[in-house]
Amino acid sequence: xxxxxxxxxxxxxxxxxxxxxxxxxxxxxxxxxxxxxxxxxxxxxxxxxxxxxxxxxxxxxxxxxxxxxxxxxxxxxxxxxxxxxxxxxxxxxxxxxxxxxxxxxxxxxxxxxxxxxxxxxxxxxxxxxxxxxxxxxxxxxxxxxxxxxxxxxxxxxxxxxxxxxxxxxxxxxxxxxxxxxxxxxxxxxxxxxxxxxxxxxxxxxxxxxxxxxxxxxxxxxxxxxxxxxxxxxxxxxxx
Amino acid sequence: xxxxxxxxxxxxxxxxxxxxxxxxxxxxxxxxxxxxxxxxxxxxxxxxxxxxxxxxxxxxxxxxxxxxxxxxxxxxxxxxxxxxxxxxxxxxxxxxxxxxx
Numbered sequence: 001x002x003x004x005x006x007x008x009x010x011x012x013x014x015x016x017x018x019x020x021x022x023x024x025x026x027x028x029x030x031x032x033x034x035x036x037x038x039x040x041x042x043x044x045x046x047x048x049x050x051x052x053x054x055x056x057x058x059x060x061x062x063x064x065x066x067x068x069x070x071x072x073x074x075x076x077x078x079x080x081x082x083x084x085x086x087x088x089x090x091x092x093x094x095x096x097x098x099x100x101x102x103x104x105x106x107x108x109x110x111x112x113x114x115x116x117x118x119x120x121x122x123x124x125x126x127x128x129x130x131x132x133x134x135x136x137x138x139x140x141x142x143x144x145x146x147x148x149x150x151x152x153x154x155x156x157x158x159x160x161x162x163x164x165x166x167x168x169x170x171x172x173x174x175x176x177x178x179x180x181x182x183x184x185x186x187x188x189x190x191x192x193x194x195x196x197x198x199x200x201x202x203x204x205x206x207x208x209x210x211x212x213x214x215x216x217x218x219x220x221x222x223x224x225x226x227x228x229x230x231x232x233x234x235x236x237x238x239x
Numbered sequence: 240x241x242x243x244x245x246x247x248x249x250x251x252x253x254x255x256x257x258x259x260x261x262x263x264x265x266x267x268x269x270x271x272x273x274x275x276x277x278x279x280x281x282x283x284x285x286x287x288x289x290x291x292x293x294x295x296x297x298x299x300x301x302x303x304x305x306x307x308x309x310x311x312x313x314x315x316x317x318x319x320x321x322x323x324x325x326x327x328x329x330x331x332x333x334x335x336x337x338x339x340x
Contacts, residue, residue: 016321065305121292124289124292166285169285170285
């Protein structure tokens, strides 16, 4: 991994920054020179001189707008947004609690939309932006039990693709990083045998390592990727 | 309470921001009759979005009220609020005259 401060001078916003992939990405951006704001429902789980935490529930539009109002008090620009916040309930559709399904839609899809919407207003001024949605292999593999989760993750790709068109004149790119299986609290909710079967079926049959994710994140976020937009990159050979 | 003149000034500033992005020959003539939307509009779609975002933000900040200019109600007005600067001003004054729910 490069030790240069490739994100020096950049301000990033990461949702779901308290743990898992969100925390991994947040710490990576901080390590490489970015200032980072985190949106999450709970309190911060770590401290860093260049990290500021906002308790925001991305599933609630009023909370998102309050979060952005607070964010605008500390920065006029946001260069990079990573829409990572997500919730998962895996269950056969016939017995999926409607409230759990609604929560996935509100957080995973609508939350991504609201954060992208507000962030793009800020990016509009600086004429530079990178919106990176965290997708999932579930969108492609369509596993049993993940009807709503997979639909939401397919949705965030489509959301990015449409916003890519809308924001292209502003030099803002929108892409999706389709994560495969990574050891996380979210994955731990699922039956181990189910996960093992999915991983075994991948062209690259192993869990994702942190650097697998960060590699694609860096690619999407880099200055050199100004001609890369409306793309979904899956890890592990998923397509 | 924002006056008509104050709202005009906000919209003019938003249009001026659009002008800042344009070359000398593309600049808009800004005035109360500047057409914002429709067949004779001087704004492309993204520029209109920019104007709306700027106006919503400025009116919200100054009035202390959330201002949404593109909801169903706006779209169902007999005369589009985005016909020209005057009609947008009138629509904003209408919204501000209503009690906060």
